Amino acid sequence: MKQIVCNLLLGWGVVVGSTGAFAQQGEFGDVLNSLMNTGLIRGMIRNEPITTSMRDVNKRVDLPDSFGNDQTFRPLHRYPRTPTGGWKLVPGFYELRSRSYCIKAGTHAPSNGDGYLYAPLRGRQADIVQSILAGSAVHTEVDQHDVQLLLWAIIARSNFSNMNSRVVGVASTFLNPGQMLRLNSKAMLSTALQLLNSPQLEASLRPIFAAEHQIRQVVGQMNARFEDVEKLAMLAGPALMDNPDIRQGRWSKHPDGYYVRYFPHGYSRTIVQVYVPANVSTVVFDATDDVAVPANTGAQRLALSNVPYDTTGYAPDPPPVVARQQPATREQIPVPPVLPSPTVRYQQICGLVIDTRTRMRISGASIMLGDHEILSDGKGTFRLDSLVAGQTIGFTTGAAGYSADTLEIDVERRSDCQTVVIELKPITKPDSGRLVALNEADLRAGDRIILQNIQFEQSRSELLVPGKSELDKVAAWMQVHTTARVELSGHTSNEGDKSANLALSKERAAACKRYLLRKGVGPDRIKAVGYGQERPIVSNDTPERTLNRRVELRIDRL
Known part of the structure; x- marks a missing residue:
């Protein structure tokens, strides 16, 4: 299947007067070459309408690529x-199937597996592009193709005083008079195609100038069609993979504290997934200020909108606000009965406290709202009264034998009771099996072995050489003890995000299992699990907490 590639550079946008000027040489050509030598063209490149690139990306990896794959x-x-x-x-965890747009021409369209990272929208025309993206959510009657055509015209630095009425009409729908005036400005040079004859111009840039000129001519025609411009702007072929370590699904940290990742489907549709950690109270997510920047420098930058291209395939009803550490996978939890608001001035919240694993209701749970404490009743329900619509309240819920959890929620204006389900996670007791060495003679079921020298790439699950040597010993032991069944468990310290630690511990245990399978151990003999930071062997409040980052082997059967 052909991959599409933009052939329109985020470019210099110079307006060409006539093809006859291209053939002329002489005094102007000497002046033009002089300008090339003084670096003027380089300055024009740096002054692109949109400048966002990989240099604006925070490449630090905080979360594994698989984090969130088991979430709803x-x-x-x-x-x-x-x-x-x-x-x-x-x-x-949140998802938006966003209408997206090509804002990096002369590059390849997204292909399967391409990694994309977050960066802010920047450049001389960034406010204009953001106004168009935001306006597309208000003026949904404007077709996505017309929005893309307008963006291509802006990126090419087309002169809107010579633009066809259809494109100008779309622009006037989204932009104010001052922004329209900026789009009518003349370009810096009037004979851009003459650059093609300059000996200082790199060969790779020559077809780009010609393509830009062709696109500006087509967009200026009264009968210009989207398909005609797309044929000029797009070529077939995948981008060169020059950053293979950045894969599809890589999480990027936003400056506001949340994480975002992108799954493009062509350049016009992108699935955007957002994760707001528990240590962040509330954030405002607005896709129109974001750019999905490709890891492969030859691929397209994508501008994002808040307009969904598809709203099907989700659960029929939105769930209540849930404070949870694991996704609910069993039957739907009934919410408390709807109660009428006592007065028109105040709102109510009706809550339910349950066990996140057994889904059983928890009675006697403590709900602390500031200095005020209430307890859940025998059915696990509680009610908060006299709340003002629009305020954000925070409360902490705890119960004997459970980890406490804190939730912040916006009070809604409604005639009935706003519902919330709080899921508490039971405190996991440490494994009671004895700690032994793999080479001990009296090994028995229930024994635990801390595998020494199991090392991974930082925040990743790729095994390093010392860890492979240790697992070779495990494989040899299991080949001698042919009836043995074991559990490999991953563990972390309490540094970093709790959910991310749990996901990472599962990935690392699974990586150890895959290595043993390659060594000939049967898959039914190994169970891989992750406990995150729930089973420390030393206090996480001491420097020795690094010992909690480990992989254990437990003998389930000999």
Whole structure:
């Protein structure tokens, strides 16, 4: 299947007067070459309409690529928007199937497996592009192709005083008079194609100048069609993979504290997934200020909108706000009965406290709202009264034998009771099996062995050489003890995000299992699990907490 590639550079946008000027040489050509030598062209490149690139990306890896793959992402289109068109989010996982746009021409379209990272929208025309993206959510009657055509014209630095009425009409829908005036400005040089004859111009740039000129001519025609411009702007072929370590699904940390990742489907559709950690109270997510930057420098930059291209395939009803550490995978939990608000001035929250594993209701749970404490009743339910719509409240819920959890929630204006389900996670007791060495003579079921020298890439699950040597000993032991069944468990310290630590511990245990399978151990003889930071062997409040980062082997059967 052909991959599409933009052939329109985020370019210099010089307007060409006539093809006859291209053939002329002489005094102007000497002046032009002089300008090339003084670096003027380089300055024009740095002054692109949109400048966002890999240099604006935070490449630090905080979360493994598989983090969140076992979670249920809430569809953003079902949530109320902020006045600016974004969404105010509490901790959790969210997804937007965004209409996206090509804003990096002369590059390849996204192909399967390409990694994309977050960067802010920057450049001389960044405010204009963001106004168009934000306006597309308000003026949904404007076709996505017309929006893309307008963006291509801006990126090519087309002169809007010579533009066809259709493109100008779309622009006037989204932009104010001052922004329209900026789009009518003349280009810096009037005979751009003459650059093609300059000996100082790199050969790779020559076809780009010609393509830009062709696109500006087509967009200026009264009967210009999207398909005609796309044929000029796009070529077939995948991008050169020059950053293979950055794969699809890589999480990027936003400056506001949440994480985001991208799954493009062509340049016009991108699945955006957002993770708000538990230590972040609330954030506002607005895709129009974000750019999905490709790891492979020859691929397209993608601008994102808050307009969903598809809203099907999700659960039929949005779930209640849930403070959870693991996704609910069993039957739907009934919520407390809807109670009428006692007065029109105040709102109520009706809550339910349950065990995140057994799904049983928890009675006697303590709900602390500031200095005020209430307890869940025999059915695990509670009620908060006299709340003001629009305020954000925070409360902590705890119960004997459970880890406490804190939730912040926006009080909604409604005639019935706002519902919330709080899931508490039981405190896991440490494994009671004795710690032994693999070469001891009296090994028995239940024994635990801490595998020494199991090492991984930082925040990754790729085994390093010392760890492979240790697992070779395990494989040899299991080949001698042919009836043995074992559990490989991954563990972490309490540094970093709790959910990320749990996911990483599972990945590392699975990596050890895969290595043993390659050594000939049967898959039914090994179980791989991850406990994150739940089973420390030393206090996490001491420098020795690094000992908690480990892989254990437990003998289930000999």
